Amino acid sequence: MSFNRDEHGTQRPKGNHMTTADMEHRIVRYGDLQPCKTAFIDAHTPGSNTKENFTIIGGGVSESPDQHVHIAISHGFNIGAAGQPPKCRNSLHIHRTAEVFFVLSGRWRFFWGRYGDAGEVTLEEGDIINIPTGIFRGFENISTDYGMIMAILGGDDAGGGVVWAPQVIEDAKDHGLVLGDNGKLYDSKSGATLPDGVAPMPVLNAEELKAFPEPTTAEVVPHYVARYWDMMALADRTPAKVIGESAMLRDKPGFEVDFITRTSATADMHSHKFPSVLMPMRGHWRVTWQGGSATLAPGDTMSVPENLAHSTVPSMTGESSLYRVVATSDPAGLTWKG
Missing domain, CATH: 2.60.120.10 (Jelly Rolls)
Known part of the structure; x- marks a missing residue:
């Protein structure tokens, strides 16, 4: 019999036989999810400062060293989740690989474009959206209770991180958070400063921003949303x-x-x-x-x-x-x- 080593370094039978104990290491229960409240650059920005990020399978795209990874096994994609109270939103950003969400609980508004006004769609529980790469996107819990959306990100490294809309980086700076060009967050409110040799993450300029499309709701919803x-x-x-x-x-x-x-x-x-x-x-x-x-x-x-x-x-x-x-x-x- 051949073996693989799991994320704990333990030998596990390859392919055709796994004990219940073996598989328990590959199950993450909803009640055991460990949130990170400082995962991204908008963690202190009013309106986004109450969200929780969960990295379930794979490293995800979190910018925080405090992010807990539940299962580190490579799958070729990442699984994560976002939990947000009512009226909390995730700021405008871009991924270089696929980003798919389905609504586990609550009612959510997804919006896109440089300023979030190119188009939008509201998703109910169970609906799924395959958000196109190359466009700025954000999302907001518009229900009356805490909501959760489950996420699938393409690639083992999920495209190497997040690209933020310029205004998100500027707003974050006003509230103490700076993103280094190494992809890591530094919180000046906690006394952190950029290390030697690390510069602030460059902000996209006007010419670079022209490369990002602004599709309408009619262009996105029929091809990227399933009810x-x-x-x-x-x-x-x-x-x-x-x-x-x-x-x-x-x-x-x-x-x-x-x-x-x-x-x-x-x-x-x-x-x-x-x-x-x-x-x-x-x-x-x-x-x-x-x-x-x-x-x-x-x-x-x-x-x-x-x-x-x-x-x-x-x-x-x-x-x-x-x-x-x-x-x-x-x-x-x-x-x-x-």
Whole structure:
């Protein structure tokens, strides 16, 4: 039998057999998520200073040394989450690889463009958006309670970080936070200064800003947003292909996303040649593999190793839905086709 070493340095059987104890290291429960409140440059800016960032699988794009990474195993993509109270927003920024969100709880407004006024869309629970790369984007919890959105970022290094709109960097400076050109944050309120040899992160100039498109709502929504109840209908007999080469949202961002319901789930054992991740939206789900089983609830995240035969079915009656993310060999490249 061959082995891999996991993120703890422990030998684990490769491919076809994992014990329940082995797999517990690959499950992050919603209630065990550890937030970072200083993940990004707008952490002190009024209106954005109450948000929480979660890095679940992979290093993500956090700029803070305080960010906790739950699972460090490389998957070819990253899984994270953002939790925000009502009226809290995430400031305008750009990613160089795909950024996909589905709404776990709450009601969210996503907006984009240099000043956030080129277009916008409101997402309800279960809806998903594949935000095009190369455009400034932000999002805000517009519900009346704390909300959570789950995120998929393309690539193991998620494109090397975040590019902020110039006004975000300027506003942050007024509240004590400076981003170094090494991608790390320094808080002058805590007495931190830029180390020798580290300069402030350059602000995009007017000429550079011309390269970033400003698509309208009509250009973005039909091709990059899928609604929960549409996916529920499409996944009546077989899983709905949500993101992929021939999916509802046609794209090749380095991973595929499927949507599975009670009626499209199967107890048949199957495996994937690349790592996959299971993320329940509604209901409880029983995952079974050779060597053990586990039950997942909404907000839980489970990493399934490549080549591990497993089945995923609802374990209780009632509404059941689940997102499945599977890595592909496609590069985590651009998604905006405007």
